[in-house]
Amino acid sequence: MFDTVIVGCGPVGAFAANLLGKAGLSVLVVEKAAHPYPLPRAVHLDHEMMRLFQSVGLADRVATDMRDTEGHLHVGADHGVIRYMGTVGRPRPFSWSNDYFFYQPELENHLRDALKAYPNVTLSLGTALEELDQSDDEAVLTLRSGDGQVCQMRARYVIGCDGARSVVRKALDIQLDDLDFEEPWLVVDAEVDGPVSFPDLWGVPQGADLQKLSVMMCDPARPATVVPGRGNHRRWEFMLLPGEDDQAMMAPDVVARLVEPYLADVPHRIVRAATYRFHGLIAKQWRDGRIFLAGDTAHQTPPFFGQGMCHGLRDVANLAWKLEAVLKDRAPDALLDSYQLERDAHVRAVITAAVNAGRYICVLDANAAAQRDAGMREAAKNAQHGTAADLIPAIAAGIVAVGSPGAGERFIQPRVDGRLLDDVTGGGWRLFTREPIDSDGVTIVLLDQLADGGAIGDWLEARQADAVLVRPDHYVFGTGCGEDLIAARERLIAGIDLHEDIML
Numbered sequence: 001m002f003d004t005v006i007v008g009c010g011p012v013g014a015f016a017a018n019l020l021g022k023a024g025l026s027v028l029v030v031e032k033a034a035h036p037y038p039l040p041r042a043v044h045l046d047h048e049m050m051r052l053f054q055s056v057g058l059a060d061r062v063a064t065d066m067r068d069t070e071g072h073l074h075v076g077a078d079h080g081v082i083r084y085m086g087t088v089g090r091p092r093p094f095s096w097s098n099d100y101f102f103y104q105p106e107l108e109n110h111l112r113d114a115l116k117a118y119p120n121v122t123l124s125l126g127t128a129l130e131e132l133d134q135s136d137d138e139a140v141l142t143l144r145s146g147d148g149q150v151c152q153m154r155a156r157y158v159i160g161c162d163g164a165r166s167v168v169r170k171a172l173d174i175q176l177d178d179l180d181f182e183e184p185w186l187v188v189d190a191e192v193d194g195p196v197s198f199p200d201l202w203g204v205p206q207g208a209d210l211q212k213l214s215v216m217m218c219d220p221a222r223p224a225t226v227v228p229g230r231g232n233h234r235r236w237e238f239m240l241l242p243g244e245d246d247q248a249m250m251a252p253d254v255v256a257r258l259v260e261p262y263l264a265d266v267p268h269r270i271v272r273a274a275t276y277r278f279h280g281l282i283a284k285q286w287r288d289g290r291i292f293l294a295g296d297t298a299h300q301t302p303p304f305f306g307q308g309m310c311h312g313l314r315d316v317a318n319l320a321w322k323l324e325a326v327l328k329d330r331a332p333d334a335l336l337d338s339y340q341l342e343r344d345a346h347v348r349a350v351i352t353a354a355v356n357a358g359r360y361i362c363v364l365d366a367n368a369a370a371q372r373d374a375g376m377r378e379a380a381k382n383a384q385h386g387t388a389a390d391l392i393p394a395i396a397a398g399i400v401a402v403g404s405p406g407a408g409e410r411f412i413q414p415r416v417d418g419r420l421l422d423d424v425t426g427g428g429w430r431l432f433t434r435e436p437i438d439s440d441g442v443t444i445v446l447l448d449q450l451a452d453g454g455a456i457g458d459w460l461e462a463r464q465a466d467a468v469l470v471r472p473d474h475y476v477f478g479t480g481c482g483e484d485l486i487a488a489r490e491r492l493i494a495g496i497d498l499h500e501d502i503m504l
Helices: 011-022 047-055 059-063 104-117 167-172 252-263 308-327 333-361 366-381 421-425 455-462 482-495
Strands: 002-007 027-031 044-046 067-069 071-075 081-086 099-101 121-125 128-134 139-144 150-160 176-192 214-217 224-228 233-239 268-283 291-293 430-433 443-446 467-470 476-480
Touching: 002 011, 002 139, 002 308, 011 027, 011 047, 011 104, 011 121, 011 308, 044 047, 044 308, 047 059, 047 308, 047 421, 059 104, 081 366, 104 121, 128 150, 128 167, 150 167, 150 308, 167 291, 176 252, 176 333, 233 252, 252 268, 268 333, 308 333, 430 482, 455 467, 467 482, 476 482
Parallel strands: 002 027, 002 150, 027 121, 071 214, 150 291, 430 443
Antiparallel strands: 044 099, 067 099, 071 081, 128 139, 139 150, 176 233, 176 268, 214 224, 224 233, 430 467, 467 476
16 A cells, blocks of 8 residues: 555646655556656746755756746736836845746656655556545555556555546546636747847836746737747747637647747747637635645646646645655644645635736727726836735645744745755754754754854844744744744644634
8 A cells, every 4th residue: 555646747746756755655656648748838937846846856957947037027008018027136035036937848857757766656657547436544546557457556645636637536526616717828839049029018127138027918909928938948828819719720820920020030930839728716625535636636727927837836745744744643634634724725815816817918908908007007106016926825724823923924045155045954844943942843943053144033033033933845834932833833733623723
């Protein structure tokens, strides 16, 4: 019997296997496709994902195949900027950049290759899930290999990471909450040997480089997005207009006409053109007994802030440390009930923001678009611009000391003598404090022994706290007195009454 079976070996499933493999758990990963999908799908991730890759020793490896960029720009009907979510000149409290663009087949290869380091992880490609059953003690999976052989595998827990058309979700008959957004778009990927053109753009913030921004053209004539992929890879997304046929819009001459204004005489090669329906959907139930949903299996978002794959990686980072605690008898099974409690609210907030952006991006009436542009520019005069990463809310319920300043936030990662904080202190639970404390299961990090330039001390000072307890997924459990934080952690993990907030 395996500790965990992961169904699906896309980026989310492969990353989950890396996390659980590093934790020393026995893991089986089954993937219906015999080979990784050869074309790009997801293209964007943020600093939090790089930190997660760092936690399994993969950040430096994947970074070589990524493009470090500077955020998002929304352009109105008159080709003037209406919203800027950029990072030029802003500090990097997490050390990694806010935005990276990548080529998914390369990323998947890195994640799968890394699994070879874990003898406790078995990867079975070309293997399809046919049936899924469970009892109080185990889950039973009926699998069919590529040569037609059928076998059964048993596991303590199962994670469904098998995408939007998930066999796992359908086997459990879990329904999706529809956030009432569905729009057809044409996605075009190309290899481009030169800069992309943006004719007649105005209002671009000083210092912003259009070649390093995701540019959303909110043009009622045809909304479109231009994405700066890694290397010479570029992506366009064009909204289909009422009455347009999917197949007709994928025709080479139509695609060439759509991208021509951005490429002028720049040499390029179209890699693919495919139509998609952008959705806002969230599973009503993320856990059924011993089976969990993660990634696109649990939720689907419009791509306007590039958070689709990020959501899935956050899912399994949240779930993995809890599974490890339960499987190693350090916590009761009820700890796993905090997974949906924490992640559903998190995902729902960001998908709602993406849906709301989609509603103003997809305006097709010229008068309504002009009113939108004027309203957004007026609102921007009195607001400090943020970034897409700022859309991620704090965890508001679950394994957090609700009410303590900073609880549920992502914790900073300064450099310590030139090295990243997590590489110096290790992962797991960490208490950053000025006073020595004895504790089992928590790494104690004394601030006066940490050459971080005072970054964590300043963070604590801003929250008027003596100590901060950080979870294995780098979210803040809470701030306050170190002994009280550790006691609160033990009460929550051991007692697990998720309907009562733990106050310090």
